[in-house]
Amino acid sequence: MYGPDATFLGVPAADLDDPPSFANAHAVVIGAPFDGGTSHRPGARFGPQAIRVTDYLPHDGSRPHLALGVDPLVELGVVDVGDVEMLPGETERSLDKLEAAVERVARSGALPVVLGGDHTIALPDVTAVARHVGWGRVSVVHFDAHADTGDTQFGSLYGHGTPMRRLIDSGATRGDRFLQLGLRGYWPEPETLAWMARQGMRSFEMAEVVERGLDACITEALAIATDECDGVFLSVDVDVVDPAHAPGTGTPEPGGLSSRQLLDAVRRIAMEVPLAGVDVVEVSPPYDHAEVTAYLANRVVLEVLSGCAWRRRGFGGSGAARRRPGAPLLEAGSPEANG
Numbered sequence: 001m002y003g004p005d006a007t008f009l010g011v012p013a014a015d016l017d018d019p020p021s022f023a024n025a026h027a028v029v030i031g032a033p034f035d036g037g038t039s040h041r042p043g044a045r046f047g048p049q050a051i052r053v054t055d056y057l058p059h060d061g062s063r064p065h066l067a068l069g070v071d072p073l074v075e076l077g078v079v080d081v082g083d084v085e086m087l088p089g090e091t092e093r094s095l096d097k098l099e100a101a102v103e104r105v106a107r108s109g110a111l112p113v114v115l116g117g118d119h120t121i122a123l124p125d126v127t128a129v130a131r132h133v134g135w136g137r138v139s140v141v142h143f144d145a146h147a148d149t150g151d152t153q154f155g156s157l158y159g160h161g162t163p164m165r166r167l168i169d170s171g172a173t174r175g176d177r178f179l180q181l182g183l184r185g186y187w188p189e190p191e192t193l194a195w196m197a198r199q200g201m202r203s204f205e206m207a208e209v210v211e212r213g214l215d216a217c218i219t220e221a222l223a224i225a226t227d228e229c230d231g232v233f234l235s236v237d238v239d240v241v242d243p244a245h246a247p248g249t250g251t252p253e254p255g256g257l258s259s260r261q262l263l264d265a266v267r268r269i270a271m272e273v274p275l276a277g278v279d280v281v282e283v284s285p286p287y288d289h290a291e292v293t294a295y296l297a298n299r300v301v302l303e304v305l306s307g308c309a310w311r312r313r314g315f316g317g318s319g320a321a322r323r324r325p326g327a328p329l330l331e332a333g334s335p336e337a338n339g
């Protein structure tokens with residue numbers, strides 16, 4: 001919608017109105033250039049384009065992963081259907097269009113990978129996946145500095161501070177299968193925290209992540225996320241990362257994860273659990289410096305896809321992420337290598 005018509009790292013273009021064009025894809029990239037839900041700095045409408053093209057390697061649709069020995073773009077047959085047209089000032093209409101696009105991809109059997117856009121888009125993203133996988137049968141693993149569980153935002157039901165409450169209110173996902181990692185700062189207020197507790201939400205605040213270690217928190221989160229659910233939606237707000245590593249975002253909150261931690265975390269999750277949908281949101285290029293945030297978001301997508309490709313080869317499951325780096329691929333599937 002904004003900028004040149006480029007695909008994610010040069011993968012083939014596909015068209016949502018032409019189902020054969022993505023029939024063989026195991027993952028489909030969708031752009032959601034919407035920032036009408038931001039409460040502070042805008043600019044995330046330019047996120048999809050930045051995430052697609054920010055790389056120093058050729059845009060040749062191939063990215064062999066050094067540690068895993070998979071080429072996620074090739075092995076998953078990744079295609080990019082471009083941006084959903086999301087019109088500034090037309091929030092509900094824009095979200096409806098995105099929901100229809102994500103549902104179409106999910107029903108094709110491919111993994112929808114949505115590039116935001118502000119976090120408002122998680123509402124249509126998860127809703128669409130739940131329509132396919134099963135209402136209330138999709139858990140959410142949510143990386144963010146903020147809970148995004150506000151009841152309203154400036155009096156509106158829709159905004160980047162409210163999608164998680166809408167999803168639980170609708171029943172698309174269960175509150176007690178909603179896992180949040182990285183929360184910190186000074187929001188939300190006690191009333192909203194009490195609502196979250198009543199839903200049975202599990203929020204691993206940064207204080208707990210620092211105390212216990214991120215890996216231990218993820219292990220607990222994934223056990224919950226895979227209990228009585230048929231798929232996991234991974235929603236990554238780039239502001240979960242410290243602004244030192246991800247300055248180009250709308251509501252930066254100091255004291256977050258490192259970029260290294262986030263990349264390792266999302267790769268591990270994709271390796272260990274069945275993902276049903278992914279979104280990467282809140283990259284705001286106008287506030288970025290030296291493309292730091294865009295590079296990170298591009299790599300978040302690649303690490304997720306690499307984990308999925310690894311899992312698809314049959315190496316998935318608990319312990320997969322603890323493979324010795326650089327170990328030969330065949331050795332890596334053995335119990336010894338996983339231990």
Ligand SMILES: [Mn+2]
Binds near residue numbers: 146282
């Ligand atoms: Mn968010």
